[in-house]
Amino acid sequence: MAQPSNNSVGVDNTFRRKFDREEYLERAREREQKETEGRKSKSKGPPVQRKPLKHRDYEVNLQSRLGKTQVVTPIAPLSQQAGYFCSVCECVVKDSANYLDHINGKKHQRALGMSMRVERSSLQQVQERFEHLKKRKDTGSFTEQDFDERILKQQQEEEERKRQRREKKKEKKREQTAEEETIDDPDVAALMGFGGFRSSKK
Numbered sequence: 001m002a003q004p005s006n007n008s009v010g011v012d013n014t015f016r017r018k019f020d021r022e023e024y025l026e027r028a029r030e031r032e033q034k035e036t037e038g039r040k041s042k043s044k045g046p047p048v049q050r051k052p053l054k055h056r057d058y059e060v061n062l063q064s065r066l067g068k069t070q071v072v073t074p075i076a077p078l079s080q081q082a083g084y085f086c087s088v089c090e091c092v093v094k095d096s097a098n099y100l101d102h103i104n105g106k107k108h109q110r111a112l113g114m115s116m117r118v119e120r121s122s123l124q125q126v127q128e129r130f131e132h133l134k135k136r137k138d139t140g141s142f143t144e145q146d147f148d149e150r151i152l153k154q155q156q157e158e159e160e161r162k163r164q165r166r167e168k169k170k171e172k173k174r175e176q177t178a179e180e181e182t183i184d185d186p187d188v189a190a191l192m193g194f195g196g197f198r199s200s201k202k
């Protein structure tokens with residue numbers, strides 16, 4: 001009757017890895033050396049100076065392909081795949097939100113030669129910008145009147161949509177009552193197989 005604990009005496013049954021301290025120290029030294037060499041070779045070339053972030057000088061048209069029908073095959077070139085194609089990065093993003101994220105993102109800006117850093121504007125630059133915007137306003141490309149007109153137009157369009165919706169509802173109701181009236185006719189009701197329909201209505 002040997003007890004199990006007696007069997008393991010003097011036997012390494014821990015299954016732990018034994019670490020050779022010297023070997024790992026050597027490896028660490030090698031790695032360190034490689035890293036410092038890598039850093040040196042990287043810093044050899046002149047550091048890439050990317051321009052600070054600039055605002056877009058064009059309007060993003062997210063609706064250029066709205067309502068169009070197009071056959072999409074997996075082997076078609078990227079620019080003809082479903083979604084938004086970025087010609088700078090040659091990639092496709094699935095929807096407008098992601099496309100905006102993409103063209104505002106780091107990867108895209110980097111491809112355009114810009115860093116994500118924003119230049120700090122001087123007082124003079126701010127003043128010039130104000131002046132520029134004021135001039136643009138004076139030339140009438142965008143006035144308060146334009147704004148009012150746009151709001152009015154939107155309100156009218158909204159009214160029109162509401163009106164059409166109401167019209168549709170009425171139309172539906174009319175159709176329904178017409179149907180019921182037909183069924184009210186005892187002959188038709190009998191024909192359709194529910195003669196008792198009329199009494200339930202009263």
Ligand SMILES: [Zn+2]
Nearest residue numbers: 086088089108
């Ligand atoms: Zn891009």
